[in-house]
Amino acid sequence: MFEGDKVSRLSCNKPVGVRLKESFYQRLRVDSIAKDLLGKVLVSSFNNSLTSGIIVETEAYSYKERGCHAYNNLRTTRTETLFGEGGIMYVYLCYGIHNMFNVVTNRKNKAEAVLIRALEPLRGKELMMKRTSARDVHRITSGPGKLTKALGIGRAMDGEKLTGNEIWIEDPGTKIARNKIVVTNRIGIDYAGEDALLPWRFYLKDNPWISRP
DNA sequence: TAGAGGATTGAT
DNA sequence: TCAATCCTCTAC
Numbered sequence: 001m002f003e004g005d006k007v008s009r010l011s012c013n014k015p016v017g018v019r020l021k022e023s024f025y026q027r028l029r030v031d032s033i034a035k036d037l038l039g040k041v042l043v044s045s046f047n048n049s050l051t052s053g054i055i056v057e058t059e060a061y062s063y064k065e066r067g068c069h070a071y072n073n074l075r076t077t078r079t080e081t082l083f084g085e086g087g088i089m090y091v092y093l094c095y096g097i098h099n100m101f102n103v104v105t106n107r108k109n110k111a112e113a114v115l116i117r118a119l120e121p122l123r124g125k126e127l128m129m130k131r132t133s134a135r136d137v138h139r140i141t142s143g144p145g146k147l148t149k150a151l152g153i154g155r156a157m158d159g160e161k162l163t164g165n166e167i168w169i170e171d172p173g174t175k176i177a178r179n180k181i182v183v184t185n186r187i188g189i190d191y192a193g194e195d196a197l198l199p200w201r202f203y204l205k206d207n208p209w210i211s212r213p
Numbered sequence: 214t215a216g217a218g219g220a221t222t223g224a225t
Numbered sequence: 226t227c228a229a230t231c232c233t234c235t236a237c
Contacts, residue, residue, distance in 0.1 A: 059220070094219065094220065097231080
């Protein structure tokens with residue numbers, strides 16, 4: 001049992017909280033923002049279809065370390081979004097197959113972002129299972145590539161504001177207990193050398209939707 | 214312009 | 226353990 005359970009018991013038919021404002025995303029510590037996003041609710045709404053899930057796993061990335069696409073302020077067509085104002089989304093294609101959803105943080109020209117790695121499904125579970133062709137509800141949002149598919153997030157949305165009406169993040173007002181947050185190093189960035197050891201991955205202890213190691 | 218590699222996933 | 230799949234970046 002963890003604090004996040006309280007969130008998942010909220011009604012599936014009503015808004016669960018207030019939308020996060022730009023000021024939330026524009027704070028300076030990307031690792032703090034990654035931690036604070038745990039327990040918040042990611043919502044997608046288009047084509048009269050609403051899907052959402054509680055954020056249960058995140059990773060922080062900064063231009064200051066080698067795990068980040070924009071390391072050393074590398075500006076390319078792809079990374080340009082990362083240099084935008086905090087509060088927009090950075091969506092890119094990984095392994096030619098999977099879309100990755102990131103929340104851009106900090107101020108303009110400070111390339112930092114939080115990768116959303118896993119969600120606990122809240123609203124629109126049936127639609128998410130249909131989108132992912134999954135038969136087990138525990139597999140629809142338990143990974144960064146899977147959750148974008150479940151919520152219908154694609155690269156066409158790269159650079160869009162998280163304060164708009166298609167994708168946003170809500171605060172359900174639930175306090176996550178400090179001892180329920182597990183902090184580890186990030187996954188799949190061995191190329192980053194010792195920066196891969198930074199304790200910038202955060203997830204909710206014992207949550208069944210955490211991505212596989 | 215060619216070639217290497219990747220913040221993953223699912224099947225075997 | 227490995228293949229899928231294609232975009233991005235780097236080297237030349």
